[in-house]
Amino acid sequence: MTFNILLVGAGEINFGSVEGPWNHSRRLESKLGLALCIVGIVDPYQTRANAALEGKLASDAAPAYVSCKVFSTVAEAAASLAGELLPQLAIVGAPPFARGSDIPGKDLELQLAIAFPGCALFVEKPVSSDHVDGCWRVAAEFEKRRVLVGVGYMLRYSKAVQMMKQIIKENNLAVMGTNARYVMAYEWARKLSWWNKDSSGGPIVEQATHFCDLSRYFGGDVVLPSVSAQIVAHDEVPGVLSAKRFDESLVPPEKRLPRMTSATWKYASGAVGTLTHVIALHGTTYDTEFEVYADGYRLKLIDPYGSAPVLSIRRPGVVGEGPACDHNIVTNMRQDDPFYTELSTMIDVVSESGGNVRSKILSPYEDAVKTYELTWQIRRAGENSERQFSARISYPQ
Numbered sequence: 001m002t003f004n005i006l007l008v009g010a011g012e013i014n015f016g017s018v019e020g021p022w023n024h025s026r027r028l029e030s031k032l033g034l035a036l037c038i039v040g041i042v043d044p045y046q047t048r049a050n051a052a053l054e055g056k057l058a059s060d061a062a063p064a065y066v067s068c069k070v071f072s073t074v075a076e077a078a079a080s081l082a083g084e085l086l087p088q089l090a091i092v093g094a095p096p097f098a099r100g101s102d103i104p105g106k107d108l109e110l111q112l113a114i115a116f117p118g119c120a121l122f123v124e125k126p127v128s129s130d131h132v133d134g135c136w137r138v139a140a141e142f143e144k145r146r147v148l149v150g151v152g153y154m155l156r157y158s159k160a161v162q163m164m165k166q167i168i169k170e171n172n173l174a175v176m177g178t179n180a181r182y183v184m185a186y187e188w189a190r191k192l193s194w195w196n197k198d199s200s201g202g203p204i205v206e207q208a209t210h211f212c213d214l215s216r217y218f219g220g221d222v223v224l225p226s227v228s229a230q231i232v233a234h235d236e237v238p239g240v241l242s243a244k245r246f247d248e249s250l251v252p253p254e255k256r257l258p259r260m261t262s263a264t265w266k267y268a269s270g271a272v273g274t275l276t277h278v279i280a281l282h283g284t285t286y287d288t289e290f291e292v293y294a295d296g297y298r299l300k301l302i303d304p305y306g307s308a309p310v311l312s313i314r315r316p317g318v319v320g321e322g323p324a325c326d327h328n329i330v331t332n333m334r335q336d337d338p339f340y341t342e343l344s345t346m347i348d349v350v351s352e353s354g355g356n357v358r359s360k361i362l363s364p365y366e367d368a369v370k371t372y373e374l375t376w377q378i379r380r381a382g383e384n385s386e387r388q389f390s391a392r393i394s395y396p397q
């Protein structure tokens, strides 16, 4: 029995990058082995898609790609794939500007849902780069068509995050607050489009989105009007970056990225969320931490993206264990690959279908739209504060 997959986007998320551990095709190969059948690669950038396919056909994974065809659009794929070559799962690794809406040209997932009824979708984050309203219309359409959709917030699938969830559940804890801190090493970030908030969405919508999502995973729904944020803008004295390896003057000033964003909000539960995102470090190593607080507990996840994340748990001591009334337990989470787990879960759910298997998808589409909403709220709150601030203050030149 084969498992048919359509890859949408022949870029870094699907075929790997020197910048990070993401590489969906490699995880699919290791999950499914000889059962994997990649039926097609859709990408308007045909040279790139052909090069990706040629690379695979020259590798050990070749058997999974012998039936694979390259298409420039979903319509072309739909016209060619039928019968035994119909995809069971499409991995949507195209840029967010091509999806998350029902507007032609930005409606990739809807095109897939219509062209291949019954095919499940795995969609990358963020769900869009367009208005949130469009995402809600897409979510409603998925619901109507009963499309199975998972979104690539892979940190939810990490062992450390699941361990934190379990501690909260087992101890019946009410989350009091979350604190996410993401300090980026920018020296080698040279894609000009990333430094333009019109094309990338900006550092919160595009990058801190993983931490906003984790915050919501633990804190629940956010009261959006409660979000407040301050930023350090690119043209403020503290925002000068000395190690850029690209020419920022090619990005119009009003589209350049803030260097620091500091945001807070209330969750509907009454808990408080905090996010600090900074573009400051040189070199290549990021500094990231995510904390959850509850009565007697501080759960701290250090470097969740790294090859050896650390989970530090401070919890109340156990009676009889000595004078200390607290306990600190540090666990190294090596050998965990949440990218693998998220895809493996998707494949298992598609294979099992029926019953309650959908609940195994930890990042359903509507939930990811709420994360998208939060990131935009933070971005706008930061921009509004900055407008008010610069109307009042002028800096020495």
Ligand SMILES: NC(=O)c1ccc[n+]([C@@H]2O[C@H](COP(=O)([O-])OP(=O)(O)OC[C@H]3O[C@@H](n4cnc5c(N)ncnc54)[C@H](O)[C@@H]3O)[C@@H](O)[C@H]2O)c1
Pocket (backbone or CB within 6 Å): 008, 009, 010, 011, 012, 013, 014, 022, 042, 043, 044, 045, 048, 093, 094, 095, 096, 098, 108, 124, 125, 126, 152, 153, 154
């Ligand atoms: N989860 C993670 O940690 C993670 C890591 C990397 C990227 N991503 C996400 O994956 C997505 C893609 O990122 P990337 O780094 O692979 O980008 P990329 O630019 O390397 O590749 C995207 C590819 O999609 C193609 N494309 C554009 N429009 C298309 C369309 N309508 N149909 C099909 N293909 C189309 C482009 O030609 C390009 O080849 C982004 O949303 C990004 O945020 C997630």
